[in-house]
Amino acid sequence: MRIDILTIFPDMFPCVLNTSILKRAQDKGLVEIHVWNLRDWTTDKHQTTDDTPYGGGGGMIMKPEPIFAAVETLLGEEKVPVILLTPQGRVFNQEMAQALAQQERLLFICGRYEGVDERVREHLVTEEISIGDYVLSGGELAAMVVVDAVVRLLPGALGYERAAAEDSHATGLLEGPHYTRPPVFRGWEVPEVLRSGHHARVAQWRRLQSLKRTLERRPDLLARAPLTQEEKQWLREQGYEGPYYDENENADLRTDN
Numbered sequence: 001m002r003i004d005i006l007t008i009f010p011d012m013f014p015c016v017l018n019t020s021i022l023k024r025a026q027d028k029g030l031v032e033i034h035v036w037n038l039r040d041w042t043t044d045k046h047q048t049t050d051d052t053p054y055g056g057g058g059g060m061i062m063k064p065e066p067i068f069a070a071v072e073t074l075l076g077e078e079k080v081p082v083i084l085l086t087p088q089g090r091v092f093n094q095e096m097a098q099a100l101a102q103q104e105r106l107l108f109i110c111g112r113y114e115g116v117d118e119r120v121r122e123h124l125v126t127e128e129i130s131i132g133d134y135v136l137s138g139g140e141l142a143a144m145v146v147v148d149a150v151v152r153l154l155p156g157a158l159g160y161e162r163a164a165a166e167d168s169h170a171t172g173l174l175e176g177p178h179y180t181r182p183p184v185f186r187g188w189e190v191p192e193v194l195r196s197g198h199h200a201r202v203a204q205w206r207r208l209q210s211l212k213r214t215l216e217r218r219p220d221l222l223a224r225a226p227l228t229q230e231e232k233q234w235l236r237e238q239g240y241e242g243p244y245y246d247e248n249e250n251a252d253l254r255t256d257n
């Protein structure tokens with residue numbers, strides 16, 4: 001995969017991109033990430049990337065010319081998702097991360113909060129993504145979040161391959177508790193079943209913990225998670241009446257909007 005990121009603050013990226021899984025994925029050749037300074041596509045002496053809004057009002061708006069010039073230089077005729085990070089975008093989730101991880105190439109434009117000239121959205125951007133219902137100072141942190149979530153899904157990026165499939169949200173449920181040594185810490189014990197070495201019991205226990213935790217913290221996720229009849233029965237006994245995800249009826253629930 002190749003990722004290009006357009007920003008007026010390129011210095012924000014190296015630390016994040018050169019650490020941990022993102023670094024390893026690049027070292028292994030799974031992804032090539034290029035961060036570009038939008039100012040390099042300005043033509044005036046002051047390298048201006050923004051201007052005052054037509055019609056007045058506060059804040060500055062990102063000018064269209066450097067953004068179009070940069071994207072057209074970087075992509076040429078290639079058809080690539082051009083993603084604008086903005087609080088007005090579709091709210092990012094694991095399913096969107098999985099879809100983006102299937103692409104050969106992605107380009108991210110880090111908008112500043114006040115906004116980007118509408119012609120960029122209308123004629124250049126193919127997708128707008130928000131990382132949540134709050135406002136950041138710019139799209140840079142959001143781009144890092146999305147890039148991290150996507151790159152860790154590339155085959156070979158994680159040391160332990162099954163981990164991504166078991167992540168919270170990947171199964172539609174939150175993960176249950178995890179423990180490591182020591183078996184007793186300040187009198188608090190690791191659950192016996194985890195030390196039993198009995199794989200089937202461990203798997204069953206984990207699934208139940210996962211359901212419990214999701215019911216406690218994010219019952220909204222239960223409506224979208226594939227569940228067995230027994231699991232639905234168990235949830236009913238806990239007082240959860242649904243709705244439930246149905247592969248056939250509710251297929252549209254899985255593609256968020």
Ligand code: ADE
Nearest residue numbers: 085086087130131136142
């Ligand atoms: N830019 C400012 N706030 C943002 C958000 N919540 N998501 C994506 N980009 C942003």
